[in-house]
Amino acid sequence: MKEKIVIALGGNALGNDPESQKEAVRNTAQNIVDLIAEGYQLVITHGNGPQVGMINLAMDIASKNNTDIPEMPFAECGAMSQGYIGFHLQNALQNELRARGFSIPVVTLVTQVLVDQNDPAFQNPTKPVGAFYSSEEAERMRTKGFVMKEDAGRGYRRVVPSPEPREILELESIKLLLAAGHVVIAIGGGGIPVVEEDREISGISAVIDKDLSSAKLAEQVDADTLIILTAVEKVAINYGKPEEKWLDQLSIEEAEKYIEAGEFAEGSMLPKIKAGLAFTSSRPGRKTLITSLDKAIDGLKGKTGTWILS
Numbered sequence: 001m002k003e004k005i006v007i008a009l010g011g012n013a014l015g016n017d018p019e020s021q022k023e024a025v026r027n028t029a030q031n032i033v034d035l036i037a038e039g040y041q042l043v044i045t046h047g048n049g050p051q052v053g054m055i056n057l058a059m060d061i062a063s064k065n066n067t068d069i070p071e072m073p074f075a076e077c078g079a080m081s082q083g084y085i086g087f088h089l090q091n092a093l094q095n096e097l098r099a100r101g102f103s104i105p106v107v108t109l110v111t112q113v114l115v116d117q118n119d120p121a122f123q124n125p126t127k128p129v130g131a132f133y134s135s136e137e138a139e140r141m142r143t144k145g146f147v148m149k150e151d152a153g154r155g156y157r158r159v160v161p162s163p164e165p166r167e168i169l170e171l172e173s174i175k176l177l178l179a180a181g182h183v184v185i186a187i188g189g190g191g192i193p194v195v196e197e198d199r200e201i202s203g204i205s206a207v208i209d210k211d212l213s214s215a216k217l218a219e220q221v222d223a224d225t226l227i228i229l230t231a232v233e234k235v236a237i238n239y240g241k242p243e244e245k246w247l248d249q250l251s252i253e254e255a256e257k258y259i260e261a262g263e264f265a266e267g268s269m270l271p272k273i274k275a276g277l278a279f280t281s282s283r284p285g286r287k288t289l290i291t292s293l294d295k296a297i298d299g300l301k302g303k304t305g306t307w308i309l310s
């Protein structure tokens with residue numbers, strides 16, 4: 001059996017607009033096909049911050065300027081971003097595979113992730129999304145039930161909660177495709193957040209952290225390794241300080257100790273360490289690698305990156 005890996009792609013693997021994204025994914029595809037060529041079985045996940053922001057902003061501006069254009073719910077914006085990013089990744093991976101003589105199917109799955117309506121995150125929305133509004137406009141938005149917060153002197157923005165991922169609804173399809181030898185792109189942007197009420201599942205305005213969702217997916221597809229690819233080659237303690245130290249390896253105990261000491265920035269490195277901790281400690285033998293896109297192969301060979309090991 002080939003080793004099974006879940007790879008989470010960070011923002012730098014994708015770029016910020018359609019042109020730069022197309023360019024960025026070409027490079028991303030080369031690095032990923034290097035892994036496929038080594039024989040690994042892959043599920044690819046990715047962030048969607050700039051992309052869902054762009055889609056949501058465009059939809060906000062459209063409906064602000066033309067009352068005939070309805071507001072686009074945030075979950076639908078997330079679904080659009082999965083399709084848009086999935087298209088570029090699928091396209092670039094297929095081209096790269098073909099160029100190297102591989103005949104391996106690649107597919108993107110629109111993925112819903114169940115969250116708990118009672119998650120405390122719903123009492124404290126933190127993620128700013130979409131357009132900026134004046135205080136009068138913000139007041140009007142509040143009457144529609146949106147939570148609006150002042151954003152660093154630039155105006156008011158809507159904020160959405162960031163709840164924990166509970167269940168990946170398309171898990172069985174992901175497993176089936178993997179078992180059939182497909183490269184699967186799934187849970188883009190952490191997944192489309194949905195809640196269950198009276199046995200009915202529906203989209204909700206929230207953002208699920210893609211690193212935490214990726215750890216959950218890695219557990220549930222019974223992956224051997226979770227790789228989180230980001231802008232840095234290694235994780236540091238005293239990050240950005242004179243006594244900065246890059247780490248080759250972190251035990252579960254060390255990771256917990258450093259989290260406690262506030263070594264990892266909230267919203268960037270902290271969710272990656274938490275994701276790694278969750279996956280590595282979920283079963284003996286499971287391991288997590290945090291490194292940069294172009295170091296993935298070297299990292300897997302133990303030459304670089306930061307490993308979270310049990």
Ligand code: ADP
Pocket residue numbers: 009010011012047229230231232234235236237238239263264265267268269270
């Ligand atoms: P991604 O889009 O890959 O999720 P993020 O910007 O969310 O990227 O997180 C990666 C960033 O976390 C790095 O580029 C780095 O600037 C920052 N970071 C914060 N704390 C640390 C740390 N202790 N060690 C390394 N990088 C850190």
Ligand code: MG
Pocket residue numbers: 010047267268
């Ligand atoms: Mg991030």
